[in-house]
Amino acid sequence: MELWIFTPYDHVQCGALDEYEELNITHKAVKEGEIHFVSPLTDISKLIVTDSLIWPKGDDTGYIVTTCQKQKNNQGKEIVIVNGACLKCLLDMRTCKKTKVYEGKTGYVMRKMLDDVFAEEKRKFPRFTYSIDATIGEDISIETGNESLLELFEDLCEASGLTMRITFNPQTRA
Numbered sequence: 001m002e003l004w005i006f007t008p009y010d011h012v013q014c015g016a017l018d019e020y021e022e023l024n025i026t027h028k029a030v031k032e033g034e035i036h037f038v039s040p041l042t043d044i045s046k047l048i049v050t051d052s053l054i055w056p057k058g059d060d061t062g063y064i065v066t067t068c069q070k071q072k073n074n075q076g077k078e079i080v081i082v083n084g085a086c087l088k089c090l091l092d093m094r095t096c097k098k099t100k101v102y103e104g105k106t107g108y109v110m111r112k113m114l115d116d117v118f119a120e121e122k123r124k125f126p127r128f129t130y131s132i133d134a135t136i137g138e139d140i141s142i143e144t145g146n147e148s149l150l151e152l153f154e155d156l157c158e159a160s161g162l163t164m165r166i167t168f169n170p171q172t173r174a
C-alpha cells in the first residue's frame with residue numbers, strides 16, 4: 001500500500017512512500033483512529049514532519065502526523081518512526097466555549113455546533129469542510145460547556161447509534 005505524503009496545512013503532495021518495515025492502521029467507528037509505521041530514511045521519508053498529512057492510497061481516511069522520530073535501528077540504518085491520528089483529531093482541537101443547549105436530530109445538533117464554533121473562531125482549519133445530514137439520528141437535547149467537539153460528537157454518536165467518519169479527498173486535498 002502506498003502512503004502519500006502531503007505538506008502540512010496546504011496539503012501539497014510531496015511524495016509517495018511504499019517502503020516500510022511495519023505499518024499499523026486502526027480505524028474506529030466513533031473514536032479517533034491512528035496510523036503507525038517505520039520506514040527507512042529516504043528522500044521521501046525525510047519530508048515527513050509533524051502536521052504532515054498521510055493518506056493511504058485507496059483509503060477514505062487521512063492522518064495527521066503527531067510524532068516523527070528519526071533514529072538508527074539495531075543494524076545501524078537510519079529510520080523514521082511515524083505516528084498519526086485520523087482527521088477526527090481536528091474536532092478535538094476546537095471547543096464549544098459558551099454554555100448552550102442544543103436540541104433536535106443528532107445530525108442537526110452536530111452541524112449547528114460546528115457552525116457556532118467556526119462562526120466565533122478566527123482561526124479556521126485549512127481545507128476543512130463539513131456536511132452532516134440534519135435529519136439523521138435521534139431527537140436529543142444536550143448542554144455544552146467547555147468540551148471538545150470530538151468529545152461531544154462521540155457522546156452524540158454513541159447515544160444515537162451512529163458512526164462518524166471524516167474523509168480525505170486526494171483530488172481536492174480537502
